Amino acid sequence: MRDxxxxxxxRAIAYLEGLEDRAVAPSAAAIADLAQLDGPLPAHSTPPEDVLRQLDALGSPAxxxxxxxxxxxxxIGGALPVTLAANWLAGAWDQNSALYNVTPATAKLEQLALSWLLDLFGLPADCGGGFVTGATVANxxxxxxxxxxVLARAGWDVEADxxxxxxxxxxxxxxxxxxxLFKALGLVGLGRKRVVRVPVDRQGRMRADALPPINGPTIVCAQAGNLHSGAFDPLADICDWAHAAGAWVHVDGAFGLWAAAVPSLAYLTPGLADADSWGTDFHKWLNVPYDSGxxxxxxxxxxxxxxxxTAEYLPTDSPNRNPSDFVPELSRRARGVEVWAALRHLGRAGIVDLIERTCRHARRFAEGLQAAGYEVLNDVVLNQVCVAFGDAATTNRVIAAIQADGTCWAGPTVWQGRAAMRISVSSWATTEEDVERSLGAMIRVAGAGK
Structure with missing residues (x-):
């Protein structure tokens, strides 16, 4: 086992150390080599060192x-070294982290991480919280x-009936x-299409002047961090309007919730702490391994x-927090361990620096692309930049060429009717040199495509 x-x-260390010397996207040849994995289930066992060798030889390049x-x-961000190391150690622990009485170490670390996060986000200390796979399951x-x-207030027991x-x-x-969010609404039986949609402004924010009347049990889903612009819905207005009618406000803060930890971004977050529930990711701005939210x-x-x-065989009776009381799973990995490790390593100042630094990188991308004559479609308030290189065909052709160049990788999107390239800066490892190198490649490739 040791060997x-x-x-x-x-092999993992060599892979990480080699990332900077390869194209960001896998080559066509590496993808084609994956066909060597095809075939029926082996009839007999394979030595574990051979399994690992094949996994690395064929999987890593692709x-x-x-x-x-x-x-x-x-x-998404790359995993901080301390979080990857903590993830490896927690994997060796192999804890089914459902109950405090059975897995006290991982349950304790999760409780500590939750209390630190509530303080960091400025949310009430007595909130309930569950460590899940990401923003989809958080929502x-x-x-x-x-x-x-909302149904209990109306006298209905939805879990029973x-x-x-x-x-x-x-x-x-x-x-x-x-x-x-719509997927989550479908999963809880509220319907992906059975929603009232509120118009948005040019940055994707819900318009406070277009909020509809509320009658009966109601859930309002707001957003902290628009997928394209990074903009925040007017949360203070939304919470005042919703709570006056007895509605519940949920905030999808997959990445934007982290702005609450940063004093320089406080202007984005009024009303955030007045909501009733929130969801976020850790494999975005906290830079922990997948999956984590x-x-x-x-x-x-x-x-x-x-x-x-509850079940007869489960030792659930404990004065301490049972993680499984707050999440969909019973069997679950100890995903709170690397979250605790990231928070312990970075501290408040490190988290602020990480977020401010990546936002600064995003602004530099926007400034450089605008100076080169390309159209930035959003106000760059966080770490998101949407840029158009001309009409839709030209923009998509330039994006494909940038991806093929290999210096960096950004993806295509369509936002408010415009084809664009979306640049999301989230990694702890990205430096000013990386931004300038990537920006230079974008401008060079876009210029060649004119």
Missing amino acids: LLSDSAQ TMAMGGRRFFGFI FTALAAARHG GLIGGPPVTVIVGEEAHST LAVVRDRDALRAAMSI
């Missing part, structure tokens, strides 16, 4: 260099609590709510009512 794990560690310094395709978890909360026959629940969203609910009992289970 195998040492071999794995050395990966996207998401952990590198110049991947800007999605709002699902929070919306399940919201469903419980389901939605059929119960009071209808109205869901209000912005026109540019993220697609994963958080659901936070002001009404801790509503979250527990929606999520907890």
Whole structure:
């Protein structure tokens, strides 16, 4: 076992050290080589060192260099070294982190991380919270609590009796709510299409002057950090309007929630702490390994009512927090360990620096592209830049050429009817040199495509 794990560690280290010397996207040849993995299930066992050798030889070259310094395709960061190391150690622990009485170390680390996060985000210290796989499941978890909360006020026990026959629940969203929010609404039985949509402004923010009347059990889904612009919905106005009518406000803060930790970004967050639930990712701005996210609910009992289970064989009776009381899973990995490690390593000042630095990099991309004559479509308030290189055909051709160049990687999108390239700067490892190198490549490739 020692030799195998040492071999794995050395291969992982070599992979990470080699990211800067390769194109960000995998080559066509590396992708084609994946066909060597095809075939039936082997009839007999294979030595573990051979399994690892094949995995590295064929898998590593065919990966996207998401952990590198110049991947800007999605709002994700590369894993901080301390979080990857903590992830490896937690994997060796092999804890099914459901119950404090069974896995006290991982349950304790999760509770500590939650308390630090609530303080960091300026949220009430007695909120309930669950460590989940990412923003999709964070939204699902929070919306399940919201469903419980608004129907309990109407005298309906949704966990016992389901939605059929119960009071209808109205869901209000912005026109540019993220697609994963609609998936979560479908999963909790509230429907992907059965929503009231609020018009948005040119930055994708819900228009406060267009908020509709509220009647009956209602959940309002707002956004902290628009997918394209980084803009925040007017959360103070939304919370005042919704709470006056007894509605629940959920905030999808997949990456934008982290602005609450940064004094220089406080102007974006008025009303954020007045909501009833929040969801965020850790594999975005906190730069921990996949998969990792958080659901936070002001009404801790509503979250527990929606999520907890009991069984005769489960030692659930504990004065301490049982992680499984606040998440969909019973069997679950100890994903709170690397979150605790990131927070312990960075501290408040390190988190502020990470977020401010990546936002500064985004502004530099915008300034450089504008100076070169290209159109930046959004106000760059966080780490998101949307740029058009001309009409849709030209823009998409330039994006494909930038990706093929290999210096960096950013993805295509369509925002408010315009084809664009979206640059998301989230990695702890990205330096000013990386930004200038990537910016130079973008401008060079775009100029060649004119």
